[in-house]
Amino acid sequence: MNRTHQEIQEELTLWALGIAPDAPLPGLAEHLANCGECRRLVREVYETTGLLASAVKPVPPPEGLKEKILGRLGTEGQEVQQAGRSSTSVDRIHSLPREPGPRGPLPASHKTKRGQTEAVRRTPWTWLWGAAAAIFVFGLLWGNISLNRKVQRQEEEITAWVERYEADFRWLRSAEYLLVQESEPAFSALLAAPAEIPGIAPVGDPGSGAPTGKATIYTAYDDRFYLIVWVSGLLPGATYEVWAESAGAASRIASFAVDERGSGSVASPSEGQVAWTRVEVRGIDETVVLRGELRPGGLGPRGW
């Protein structure tokens, strides 16, 4: 990071104020985790902004508002569920279609199209060519429009959750995973001696060039959870997948491309509490697997 300490503190001030910064998140998060002075700063700014609210002109809350709020508590569970399903970008990003399996059943829409094709064969050739041309042109136009819409929607969703995350960053807990190559002999030793791991610095031996990394779960002040993974020492340009295990079942969280320096990162949000107990970074060809277990002791939730 080529920024001065003062610049970092200015950006952390923006975070503590809840307004989105434009700085790379991993760098600042790492700095914050390792710099006591900046942690104090964030805390002081946070507390000061809490007091600053007292400067505003007092306005009494409307009558009946308290009863209205208390009246909503009973239905709150249902509302949360509905909000979780429809609201945010998060679930919609997770619900985006994944790559179809090679032997998976055809989606219903494909079957329908196939059925339509059978019917078309029984029509005269003129109708057939006309219909085919119309479908082709319509398909091109519609495909283009819907692709643009989809890309735009995804961009908006990603921007929205990144902004949300950055705003929430001022208040978080974290739990961590060490990610080391599966064959790394030091892995079990590291797990056995958590006290030897300084802060949340990357584990393993960065000088050796062996793939290493870490994963962190951040939780903001409500039910949003974020799994963030940083790795280094991987094959530049290669694609990797992040898998996480929860309640005994592993699922693919995201994929990412390694940059030219052999590093990569991914941030994945989730609505609702998720207890990931194991995180893996898998190469597509399975040449490198980084694996980390939740550390209940030395790398548990961290205070500022």
Added chain:
Amino acid sequence: MSSIPSRSPQEEEELVRRIALRDERALAELYDRYAPLLYSLAARMVGEGETAEEVLQDVFLSVWRSAGSWDASRSSLRAWLVAITRHRAIDALRRRERPAVPLAADLPSGAVGPDEAALSAVLSQEVRAALAELPPEFRQVLDTVYFAGLTHREAAERLGISQGTVKSRLRLALERLGRRLSARGYLR
């Protein structure tokens, strides 16, 4: 109207713990205690009326859902609640893009009256005095970012200064405020 904690941190922890256990009376107690402050802040940011009410509802429902995520060892309850309120108010402002009222309109015009001798008024007075001591350009930046909910980019544009200047003024302003309030025992 704006209150400061007259309870000990332990009592506040207990109150939030009860909310986490779904004790509606505890939430009602929290409301009585903090709604005046939080509603005033919301009204200041989004204007009095329906939107401020919605913000306050969101805040207390959010607390109801996630009381367990507040950690007393990391921040005061007040700071946590104010942060949630600001966050919800900023969301509302983003949806409406409605500018907020300048802080200058809220600043006291005269001396403190005898009815303001209560503890909350003392804090309010202290904070206002601390604000009044800031150079006008610092106060302007705080006003634009904290109360009007603008990002530093938007604030730079509105005030006609660079983003870097906004950032440095913000940091210095909060540092000075924090120092003064800390010296008077308002920051732990």
